[in-house]
Amino acid sequence: MSEDRFPRGRTAIVSTATYGMGEAPGLSSIDLAVSASVRALGAVGLAPSDVDGLFIALPDDFLSGLTFAEYLGITPRVTDNNRTGGSAFLTHCMWAALALEAGQCDVALVAYGSNQRSAAGGLVSAMRPTAYEGPYRLPRPVGAYALATSRYMHQYGLRREQLGAVAIAARQWAGLNPDAFMREPLGMDEYLASRLVCDPLSVRDCCLVTDGAAALVMTRADRARDLSRRPVYILGNAASTHHRDITSMPDLTTTAAAISGPRAMAQAGVTPRDIDVVEVYDAFTINTLLFLEDLGFCAKGEAGAFVEGGRIAPGGELAVNTNGGGLSCVHPGMYGLFTVVEATQQLQGTAGARQVEGARLAVAHGNGGELSSQATMVLGTEETL
Amino acid sequence: MIPSSPSSPSAASSGAAADVLKPEQAYFAFLAQGRFMIQRSRSSGEHVFYPRVAAPRTGALDLEWVPASGDGIVHATTVVRRKPPEPAFNVALVELAEGPRMMSRVEGVAPQDVRIGMAVKARIDTVDGKPLVVFDVVQ
Numbered sequence: 001m002s003e004d005r006f007p008r009g010r011t012a013i014v015s016t017a018t019y020g021m022g023e024a025p026g027l028s029s030i031d032l033a034v035s036a037s038v039r040a041l042g043a044v045g046l047a048p049s050d051v052d053g054l055f056i057a058l059p060d061d062f063l064s065g066l067t068f069a070e071y072l073g074i075t076p077r078v079t080d081n082n083r084t085g086g087s088a089f090l091t092h093c094m095w096a097a098l099a100l101e102a103g104q105c106d107v108a109l110v111a112y113g114s115n116q117r118s119a120a121g122g123l124v125s126a127m128r129p130t131a132y133e134g135p136y137r138l139p140r141p142v143g144a145y146a147l148a149t150s151r152y153m154h155q156y157g158l159r160r161e162q163l164g165a166v167a168i169a170a171r172q173w174a175g176l177n178p179d180a181f182m183r184e185p186l187g188m189d190e191y192l193a194s195r196l197v198c199d200p201l202s203v204r205d206c207c208l209v210t211d212g213a214a215a216l217v218m219t220r221a222d223r224a225r226d227l228s229r230r231p232v233y234i235l236g237n238a239a240s241t242h243h244r245d246i247t248s249m250p251d252l253t254t255t256a257a258a259i260s261g262p263r264a265m266a267q268a269g270v271t272p273r274d275i276d277v278v279e280v281y282d283a284f285t286i287n288t289l290l291f292l293e294d295l296g297f298c299a300k301g302e303a304g305a306f307v308e309g310g311r312i313a314p315g316g317e318l319a320v321n322t323n324g325g326g327l328s329c330v331h332p333g334m335y336g337l338f339t340v341v342e343a344t345q346q347l348q349g350t351a352g353a354r355q356v357e358g359a360r361l362a363v364a365h366g367n368g369g370e371l372s373s374q375a376t377m378v379l380g381t382e383e384t385l
Numbered sequence: 386m387i388p389s390s391p392s393s394p395s396a397a398s399s400g401a402a403a404d405v406l407k408p409e410q411a412y413f414a415f416l417a418q419g420r421f422m423i424q425r426s427r428s429s430g431e432h433v434f435y436p437r438v439a440a441p442r443t444g445a446l447d448l449e450w451v452p453a454s455g456d457g458i459v460h461a462t463t464v465v466r467r468k469p470p471e472p473a474f475n476v477a478l479v480e481l482a483e484g485p486r487m488m489s490r491v492e493g494v495a496p497q498d499v500r501i502g503m504a505v506k507a508r509i510d511t512v513d514g515k516p517l518v519v520f521d522v523v524q
Contacts, residue, residue: 132435133488138476146463154501199464
């Protein structure tokens with residue numbers, strides 16, 4: 001491969017917004033995405049007409065880039081509605097950084113919204129089973145993640161209590177976040193007694209089904225300092241994938257985050273040990289374990305022990321999913337953009353009761369499909385440049 | 386077109402529609418004849434499942450149909466829980482002796498008794514009037 005170049009620190013997130021977190025009846029997915037977008041833009045004195053780089057993927061609209069441009073009456077120079085599942089938004093940020101750096105656009109907007117809780121009442125997946133797999137009636141995506149979990153348990157002796165530690169930590173962080181959907185404490189007994197969906201995963205291993213929207217605004221670093229008191233710089237950003245359906249995953253216990261993570265961190269010139277805040281796409285409890293390993297925070301097979309004893313909970317050694325994650329904060333179909341929004345808020349020091357003191361470096365990690373598409377961002381404050 | 390022999394028409398001859406490899410149609414037509422067939426790349430010898438028009442990585446257009454041995458090992462397994470009284474059922478990933486993995490289910494034992502590492506053997510079942518590969522535990 002050619003040299004892995006990325007414009008480290010030359011672009012920045014200047015503003016983020018969320019909207020309709022939890023339940024937002026009466027609004028469509030595009031209504032929600034626009035609601036978050038105009039707020040993110042307005043907070044730094046920008047209007048939709050300033051946006052010349054548009055990055056969006058809605059769950060129910062394969063042409064959402066066109067829909068969004070029409071809705072707000074804008075004519076972007078760059079329109080991208082690439083969809084790699086829930087990781088898409090982190091790939092959007094990567095392309096936005098490259099487009100900004102190349103002078104293809106000056107103000108990039110990354111947006112997402114979904115009304116899946118109010119409209120559908122269940123997770124809406126873009127995945128369609130093939131003729132080879134449909135007849136076996138695996139509920140997807142949960143069944144695919146359950147298969148991966150079974151394999152991980154077989155290889156590494158993972159216990160359900162260790163998956164429970166992930167769910168409980170997420171709920172503890174959610175308890176500190178007024179925007180989180182499920183904030184009441186979750187105990188281990190309750191976790192272990194929760195209804196199985198696809199063994200070994202129970203309802204408490206599964207992400208929420210909510211409405212919600214998020215948006216962020218990116219510019220080149222020089223302009224970022226004029227727009228924001230505390231820009232958050234993109235230090236590294238890389239993506240990888242090697243399959244769509246779980247059946248074709250080369251190793252059910254190792255995701256392509258083992259490729260995207262080291263690449264993003266090398267671009268940023270940091271190691272996992274340097275990271276203050278970790279936001280990973282926890283569609284299911286097994287995700288957090290796999291990503292902690294694949295991103296290099298612990299060795300393969302050791303994440304179960306790593307998360308025990310409150311190590312990733314508030315007050316623990318490593319702050320993971322500080323908003324409560326997809327498990328307890330918000331999961332409107334695709335959660336990826338919310339990892340970046342939370343990482344940004346932590347680095348801007350605006351995370352309230354859940355603020356990680358002195359956070360300077362954050363990793364946001366998105367997952368798409370069935371542990372398929374992985375995208376990693378390393379974000380930093382001005383001091384890390 | 387119902388394939389009549391294990392070897393598909395040559396992939397190198399790309400002219401007439403009848404000569405074009407149609408992976409999904411051919412696979413299910415074989416199954417309907419009671420034959421569990423998978424593909425193998427002539428150049429590399431690598432077996433391929435699910436059926437494709439080109440071999441992964443090499444892109445070789447030399448995939449031919451060969452009988453699967455039907456031997457497999459359970460690679461991953463789950464119990465799909467349903468609202469009672471609908472019974473729970475098994476879904477497993479089976480690693481075929483030839484190398485590729487496929488999604489299926491293991492029958493003849495309770496869904497929660499399917500174990501990773503179990504030796505299983507393919508059987509063609511009929512579900513909703515269509516042929517489907519399922520696996521039985523090898524005793």
